[in-house]
Amino acid sequence: MAVLGLMSGTSADGVDAVLARFRGCPSRPQWRIEASFCLPYPPQLRHQLIAVGQGEPCSSATWLNLAEAVTEHHAAAARACDPSGLGELVGCHGQTLWHRPPQGERRGASWQALQGPLLAQLLQRPVVFDFRAADLALGGQGAPLVPPADEALLGRVKGWRALLNLGGIANLTLLPPATGPDREQAVRGWDCGPANSLLDLAVAHFSQGQESFDRGGDWAGQGHPDEALIATWLQEPYFQRSPPKSTGRELFGAPDLARRLEQLAQGGTLEAADALASLTAFTAAAVAQDLSRGPRPVELLVAGGGCRNQTLMAELRRRCRGMAVRPLAELGIQDSLREALVFALLAWWHHCRHPGNAPSVTGATAPCRLGLRVEPAGGANRP
Numbered sequence: 001m002a003v004l005g006l007m008s009g010t011s012a013d014g015v016d017a018v019l020a021r022f023r024g025c026p027s028r029p030q031w032r033i034e035a036s037f038c039l040p041y042p043p044q045l046r047h048q049l050i051a052v053g054q055g056e057p058c059s060s061a062t063w064l065n066l067a068e069a070v071t072e073h074h075a076a077a078a079r080a081c082d083p084s085g086l087g088e089l090v091g092c093h094g095q096t097l098w099h100r101p102p103q104g105e106r107r108g109a110s111w112q113a114l115q116g117p118l119l120a121q122l123l124q125r126p127v128v129f130d131f132r133a134a135d136l137a138l139g140g141q142g143a144p145l146v147p148p149a150d151e152a153l154l155g156r157v158k159g160w161r162a163l164l165n166l167g168g169i170a171n172l173t174l175l176p177p178a179t180g181p182d183r184e185q186a187v188r189g190w191d192c193g194p195a196n197s198l199l200d201l202a203v204a205h206f207s208q209g210q211e212s213f214d215r216g217g218d219w220a221g222q223g224h225p226d227e228a229l230i231a232t233w234l235q236e237p238y239f240q241r242s243p244p245k246s247t248g249r250e251l252f253g254a255p256d257l258a259r260r261l262e263q264l265a266q267g268g269t270l271e272a273a274d275a276l277a278s279l280t281a282f283t284a285a286a287v288a289q290d291l292s293r294g295p296r297p298v299e300l301l302v303a304g305g306g307c308r309n310q311t312l313m314a315e316l317r318r319r320c321r322g323m324a325v326r327p328l329a330e331l332g333i334q335d336s337l338r339e340a341l342v343f344a345l346l347a348w349w350h351h352c353r354h355p356g357n358a359p360s361v362t363g364a365t366a367p368c369r370l371g372l373r374v375e376p377a378g379g380a381n382r383p
Helices: 043-052 060-081 116-123 133-137 146-154 196-206 215-221 227-233 254-265 272-292 310-319 338-352
Strands: 002-008 014-023 030-040 089-100 109-113 127-129 161-166 169-175 188-194 299-303 324-327 372-374
Touching: 002 060, 002 338, 014 060, 014 338, 030 060, 030 338, 043 060, 043 089, 060 089, 060 109, 060 116, 089 116, 089 338, 109 133, 116 127, 116 372, 127 338, 146 161, 146 169, 146 188, 146 338, 161 272, 169 272, 188 196, 188 272, 196 215, 196 254, 196 272, 215 272, 215 310, 227 254, 227 272, 254 272, 272 310, 299 310, 310 324
Parallel strands: 002 089, 089 127, 161 299, 299 324
Antiparallel strands: 002 014, 014 030, 089 109, 127 372, 161 169, 169 188
16 A cells, blocks of 8 residues: 655654555565655744744634644645655644643643644545544553554564654664564653754754754864763753653753753853754763663664764764664665654554554553544545
8 A cells, every 4th residue: 555654843844755655464564665755844834833832822823824834834745755646545743833741640642733634635635643642542642653663664683673763852762672582572662852952943042043953963063062061961850750751842942952051151151062062962862871771772773864963973872882873774764754654654554453552652551543534525535
């Protein structure tokens, strides 16, 4: 079955689209990528999404216009990726605006901006969306949803295998080995903490809005990280919490950056390169700390926009000694396509009535089928 996957992550830099084919056993399908396309958000739309994702108040009319603009942009990305309309089904994550993990007796909730029925009508194809709601209803975090798909798409090796996505947030998947005493272990996964969310905001701050990210990590590479302060940051509650755990800009956004920059500035003038070097090293240190607490992976496969930040990759290699750190692209999945491919798979799993979540990852009380399916209006849907 040909399925179109659409994804826009916490970085809110645009929509990644993948056209993929799946067949065979849902838990270990045969798959291939037929086409892909990345469509950046216009600067003003990205600015709005980042602002509201950090709690900036806006009117009801603005919320409505924003959801419509996001939907239309996803439709444009889908058409560019699949101009012939080969995809029989669309899986779309939408744009996360706010994520609230469960806490105590309070259930979790997550808000992804998308008008699913409009997207189905614009593309004249059925759309599966709202993937997090069912897991949240079962007491789960609703995130991350990628780990069980990682296992299905990539499989296991002789030792533990880790996959790291460096988007706005850094999240990990841990796949048990194919053989040995740990082969009966369940897949694991969680959000480690910030990746590009703080870095991008810091670059915009220091460049007075002229730059939106540290291209190649060149700016951070000119500075020196404050290792003592990084060690202090790693003692904060989120980084000491055991999985399941998930987070977003709600915790690691502009107010958090302002606090960390103030701490970096104490005792002297704050140099931009040193601040970026510290934030970059902090991301790698949080990942390394998490990996040190569990089974030691033999390899760490890295995807997401942060994979192109050579300073960040060097920090990961320095702090994750004893494991091979390499790009996921070496296994045939480009760094920007992993999550779009995952949501194509999750839509296919919905079609197959196959569970999409992993209670071992999210903490949900049971596995469940993820997403809601909507058809184009007026009976123009495909079978």
